Structure formats: structure tokens, C-alpha cells
Amino acid sequence: MFSLIENEVIKMISKKRLLFVFAILIVLISVFAYGQNQTQERTKAQLTQRMGITATDDWRKLADQQLIDMKNRLDSPYRGENSKASLRVRMEQLQYNLDQNINPLEQSAAKFTTRFMEQSIFLFLPLLIIMLAADMVSGESSSGTIKLLLVRNVPRWKILLSKYLTLIILEVIVLFFAFVLSVVISGIFFGFGGWFAPVATGFKVLAGKLDSTSVLNVPQWNYSLMVYSLAFFVAVVVGSISFMISVLVKSTAASIGIIMSTLVAGNFISFFLSDWKVTRYMFMVNLRLTDYLSGSFQPIEGMNMLFSITVLLGWTIASLIISFVYFTKQDILV
């Protein structure tokens, strides 16, 4: 099995597809980082103009003021538990900024790296995975080399499994590189710090509303780790589905086309047909897992982290079963 996986990795590297994925990552991250940098400069300029403070120097005064303000609001007996919790979290963050002398307006490599993945998880990351997964099997079908593999003294399921495991290895590599490249490139712009800054998480949906009673702060590195773990899960899900399409369809172009259009369609289906309940069982609308962490999701009754993960797991398992059954039974006529 090990030599089969080694074979697949050698093929993947020789095809230069992995290199292509890295190139895209480098270009995109650089553009993002540059853009973020510009935005930050503009925001600072605006603040200076509007409030008469120099963002770089006077932010402490502002933070102090906000902190006192929030403490007063927290003490007010008319506040609900919900808003008290979020106030407490906000205060902790401000206090941390003051203690560590970190301007909250400043970007950091840690913040950028996390945000980059949060923004990539539902479209950009899946696209990269599709580039790798969609021709793993169909590529061999269209070039006829699948025959070379299937007439060896190796059972078919082993060959497919080696391909699938290779895909998982590639997913890890892609995420690892996305992380490292984000850190390095954004670090050049914003400095390499920020890993211990507190980030709020733990949002819930109760009765169709965002509930923040159980919100708490976790260090940025911890939060990043969660985001990248979820991204890995999403990569596995999208990878498995593309893998299935790649088994079912004989041409690479068709398999990339099918899975890409599904993905893109999913992004506006969730927007247009949000009242149609069936759509929530589609894998495409459940990919924004990190939104559950940051509390930036549209609260829909019944949709939460557990629900989305269950739906995605269902898709993954179904894809794998279909792939393996079809691949081991099919007649190879190419």
C-alpha cells in the first residue's frame, strides 16, 4: 500500500499540478495581504480625519474610554445576560490590547492567516482541492493508463484506496502551505505577532437569534487551529465528492466542470432559496463552518455546527461508498 501511495504522489508531483496550486496560493495571498495593508492605511487616515486622533498613538485613550463605558453598562441592572456576556468578552479583548500595547486596528500575521482561511473555506479552498482531486481517477481513464494499473496483481479497491489516501495527504499539504504562506507573506506586511490575542467564540443560535451567553475568549493561535481544522474537514469533504465525480466521469474536463458548477450554484442557492428547507441538506451551503466560530453566520433555525458537520459527513461517506462500489464493479472500456 505504501508503494502505491508513493506512486500516486510521484505522479501528482510530476504533473506539476501541486506546483500550480502553490503558485495560485502565493499570488492570491500576496494580493490579499497587500489589499489589507492598503485598507488599514485608509482606515487610519479616516480615523485621524474624523476623530482627530492619530490611530497609531492615541488609540489607548480611546480604548480606556470604551472600557470605562462598558464597565458602566455591565453594572446596569437592566442588561440581559446575553448582552452582558458579549460585553464581558469585548472588555477582555480591550484589556488585553491595553496590557500588551497592541493597537486593535493593526493587522497581524495571526489575524490575517485566520481571516484568509475563513474567507477561503467555502469557495477558494474547495477550488484548489478540486484541481487536485478531479482528475485523480478520470485523468487515468481519459489517458488510458487506468488499464496499466488494473491489470496488475493488485485488487481494484487497493488502487482506489491508495489514490484516496494520497488525496488526503495532498489536502494536508495544501492547508499546511496555505498556512505557512499566509504567515510568511502577511508577516512581511504586518509583523509576525498576534498569536496570543484573545478572540471571541462560542456563539449559538437560540430561537432563530444569535445567542452569545456562552461566548468566551480563546487565544488567537487556538482559534486559528480550530479554523484550520475545520478547513481540513471541508477539504476532505469536497475532496471526497470530487473524487466520486472523478470515478464516475471519464473525462477530467467534465468532472472539474460538474463539481465547480455545483459549488458555485450552491453559493447562490443558499442566498435565493433560504426558505426552502431542502437546500440546507446540500453540502455546498454547509461549507462555511468557521462562521459558526466567529458568530458571523445568518441565524437559521436548525442550522448549527453539529448539523452542518453531520450533513457534510453524510455526503463524504456516501461519496466514498459510491466511489468504491462503482470502481470495483465497473467494466473498463477505454
Place this chain on the structure above:
Amino acid sequence: MQQPAVLELANLRKTIKGKEIVKGVNLTLNPSQIFGFLGPNGAGKTTTIRMIVGLIKPTEGSVTICGYSVAHNFVKALSNVGCIIESPDMYKYLTGMENLLQLAAMDKKISKQRINDVVEMVGLQHRVNDKVDTYSLGMRQRLGIAQAIMARPKLLILDEPTNGLDPAGMTEFRKLIRKLAYEDGMAVFVSSHLLLEIQQMCDVVSIIKQGSVITTTLVQDILHDDKIEWQLNDPEKAITLLREHWNIVAVRLKNDTISADIGQHSLDKLNEFLIREGIALTYCSTKQHTLEDLFLDLTVGDEIV
């Protein structure tokens, strides 16, 4: 105990999309035998081969390789097989050597030394480190043969193996196949529509047409079967006379030429008889029956299905 046949096909059938492509093929192949599988395009040659190596499942019947059923004991059966199916498709983005290493990695018993040996055997040593992308069809064919014989299989299956080979390459190829069969004891299964190729290379030939094997014979038997051609003044009369007196079926080839299989009859006596009956013979020749005649006799006029 008798060794099992290298390859045994029993009543092999395949129906694809409601159309019966292979209609009950029975074959037995022994070690050191070079077997030719001859048929026009679309006769079901490749479909049969695909069933042998397990790429497609037979609708009915069974394939047994060295005593192991392909359907029930795929891994053991396929351990004895090396093959090229239809065309020598290789990974174009890898070099010839990388291709061989990939496939060798799937079979533990192939050593680096063995790979170098087969590369030399097929005469690819100077180009083996170039990308397959840059290979000609003939070179890819050689690479295909190299990967097929790499694991020293007991059964070597070659589908249209001489496609794209130059004349020198073909001669080399024949020599190599003979060596593999007669010295190393491989059974070789060659499918082709090139008659001459089969005639020059094979011991046994099966002719397949529209999914059925029409005939299986030793190639030398066909070659010894003599056929006579007469050029004479009254072909109609000669045909009638031969039929009535000698029970020989003659056919008219051209205006003044007839031809017939005379079997055990003596040509001297026949000629004497014809002259006695008043027929003027201009010319008489013995033509060695070639495989081509047999093939055309059996398959001519049929549309490709």
C-alpha cells in the same frame, strides 16, 4: 500431476448494451505456445482480451489463468500475466524509466536489475530517460512490451503489438517473442489483424469473426495445404468434370483460371485426365495456401459489426 493450462477460456460471452459482442469463446493455451488471435476489426478480439485480464466481467463463462479463476482469485491469476491492451498507454509526463519504476513498484518481485535488462531487451536503453511525451508510437510499443515482460509472466498478452513498429523493429520483436516462448516457456497470446505477422510468428491460430471463433488450427497445417491453379481454355467444363469425376470443388478465379484444393489426389493424374477430356492447359501452378487466403475465405464479404 499434469500442469494446468496457462490460459483456459470456457464458453466466454459478453453482452454490452444488449449486443452480444463475444459469443461463447473456448480456448486453451499451453506453455511455450505462441497463439495468434486473428480477426477483422470489431470481431471481439479486444473485448475477449479485456475479459481475460479482468478489465471487464464476462456475462457468462469463465477465464482461468494457471489454474486460478480471474473472477474469484483475481490477484493470483493476474500475477501470471503481462499485457498490452489495445495501445501502449503510458504516463506521458513521466520518463520511460519512471513509468517502468511505477509499475514495478506494484510488484515486489521485480528488481532494478530486471528493469534494466528488459529495457535492453526491447532496445530502449538510449531513450529510457526521456519523457514518454517525446516517444514515437514504435518506441511506446517497445516500452509497453518492456512493462509487460518485466515480471516474467507465464502468460504474455499482446493486443496489436506491432502497430507502429518499423520493419527492423518487427523482426526484432518476433525474435524476442520466440525467445520468450521457446527459451523462457512463456505462453504468448497475440491478437492482430495483420495476417502475415501471425503467420510468421505463431504456432496456433484462431480466427474470430463476429464474436465467434470460426476455426483453430496449427499454422503449419494451413501452410501445407496445397492449392492448385490452372489456366485453361474451358473453365466451365473443367469445373464440371472435376466435380463429377473427382469430387473436387473448383472455383473460377479469372476468365481462364480456376483453382481448387486437391487434397490427397495426385496432380499428375488430374492433369492427364483433363487433357484426355480435351481441355487445353496453358499453365498450372501449385500455390501455397497462405493464412490470408484462409482468413479472407472465412471472413470476406462480412460487414464489420
